[in-house]
Amino acid sequence: MKLKKVGIALCLSASLLVLGACSTQKSVIKDVKVDFSGYNHEGKAKLSGKYYDEITEVMKKKEGMSASDILVKIDKSSGLSNGDKVKVSILSKLKKSPIKPESKTFTVSGLKKTTSYTIDDVLKQNSVKFVGFNHYGGVKDDYVFTVDSQKNSLSNGDKISVELDSDYISGQAEKGKVLKGSKTKNIEVSGLEETGNNNKLDSVLSEIDSEARDDYKSGNTTRQESYVLVGDQYHPEAVDEFSIFGVYKVNENDSIRYRIYGYSSLYLKNGKIDMSQSVFEKNFGYVGSTKYYDNSQEAVDHLKASNLQIIKIK
Template sequence: MENQSKFCPHCGTENKAEATFCANCGQSMTINQADNKEPETKEKRPVNKKMIGIIGAIVAVILIVGGIFAYINAQPKSILGSVKVNFSGYNSQGTASISGNYEKKEIEIIGKKVGMSSSEIKSLENGNLNANLPYLTKNSPSKLQKFAKYVEDTRINLSQSQNLSNGQKVTLKITTTLKDNPIKQETKKYTVKSLEKATTYTIETALKENPVTFTGFNHFGSVKFDDDEFTVNNDDSDSAPADLTNGERVTVQLSENYISGQKDNGKILSGSATKTLTVSGLTNSPKISNLNDLLTQEDTVVRADNESTTGDFGTTYTVTRLDSYFVGTNVSEWGDTSDDENGEFSVVTIYKVVSHFNDDTDTSNDTTGYDTYGYTGLTLTDGKVDVSRLTDDNKYEGGSSSSEQAAVDQLKSDYSSATKLD
């Protein structure tokens, strides 16, 4: 019979049948009643793979969210919500302006970008940013220099800000050139609205309200107009025309300042800003009811200048008044005209003055001259010249000619439209 063996109930090692203790573990080979149970094995706690997955997912989400937040935080920030576009004025010539607290938003964003503290940002928000930028750029620490760099790089502009009409579109653009500028580049379209209704006018209506008129005398006329409203010329000159003649044509033009001022008041020019007018209403010569009084006073002036003296070596003057002429402006000794006082005129008379030396019995040796005398700066009141108010400042003395015709020719050379008075 083969030798029998048995296994250790503790470690399972094969032992001889008669062994009392296990040759391997030394435990009793006898199985007690209490040990009739199967040997217990210590259970290992199973690993919860689902929990590990959840934890890993949470960590991944945190990392992703953190990354996204960091990415978003590094992106340029918008100031568009703090910008307002305002429309004002009249339709077809309205204006657009930018307002809002975008500047404070801009300071906050750029300030954080360059690492400023809250107090530094607040200080800049309370000051005049544009006025301080040059100072910051030259004299402040590097972060303020960076701050100034970003502010100067940020531009906020409208595609159009003048001559706007209701319903028109304008575009607001926020632009930068620096790649790391923290201000976001954006555009937004706005519709023009709430502009008041404008009215129109023409140069004809302007002339009715403030007429351009002609004054003075024919060939010597002048034009009266409001130089804040009009310019008037009859050639390429910028100055107003003078010595006008009935039938002559002049060009009237609304001034740029007037047109601009009317636009500000909601009035828009319709049609041309210029109009051609024909000179009219200038008097050929005045009807001086007391002309004889004026000429008598002239005679007195002439005789005083040519007063005879007695004695053998004296000179006797014979003064004879010849023709008198109307000149529709103020004459001068040099043939100039003065238009400082519109409507003033002159009366010039040619006098024959014969000089005779008392000690010479031969009258053929007498000297004869034709002198021009007169008064300038004359005006009419009820058809009369106030002779009593004339002074030396009104006196005119021209040259002497060899003949009456020569004197007349000289007068007409200086004043071509001199008119003979009856």
């Protein structure tokens, strides 16, 4: 009977030791606060309060332990709406932690009211800009929309799908503006320049003719063919940039040869040809000595070898 009483006493003592050990763990959950900011549906949560100071104070008294052994985590910190629940957990890397592992749930509140917009609203403020020539047009990048079509092959009347860029949508959300409805819409391509019977191109070709004649005042220089090259050799996707070149027959000293003359770095702006950055070229693709061709086709083949979109004018 006496042995049984001793056994019970030992068990009680062990239980008290365990309870004593557990009771020495410090609870800091009461010191954890959560600050909510931003707009409804796109709100953010941030931990605050004096919990870290409490953890540091306890851990610095323990040999071989530091505040970095304790983790305080929030299960969701963004994309929040008023009324949502977020859970804060206090965890430890230690088997015997002086900080009590526990958790607490907070209700999201105080987020500002959002406004909504549609893709049509965006199109009114940021209309999609089509640039280039008919059949060879493209969409000018404005970081608002992405398109699903071939960049350099649009024609007037084509239907293309435009989609609001994800960065644009998230950027607006941070300002409290939330997209309502679809982020895509079909629109019609329009406003691309025609190359046939285009007085704007003719005026540039006249300047090229004059330059070619000045080089051969003692001979006869005649333009055989004319071409628009869309893009440039280093940025072929730049559909708002183009060049105009002519293949010229040069009859000098009873010798017939062919040359390429033209302007590069031309731009279409507001329905006009901008030549402010243009470069007059006498040797397309060549530097140094003058390049002649035996026939016009050889010259045209050299233009086509540029890998640019090439359009015959006349």
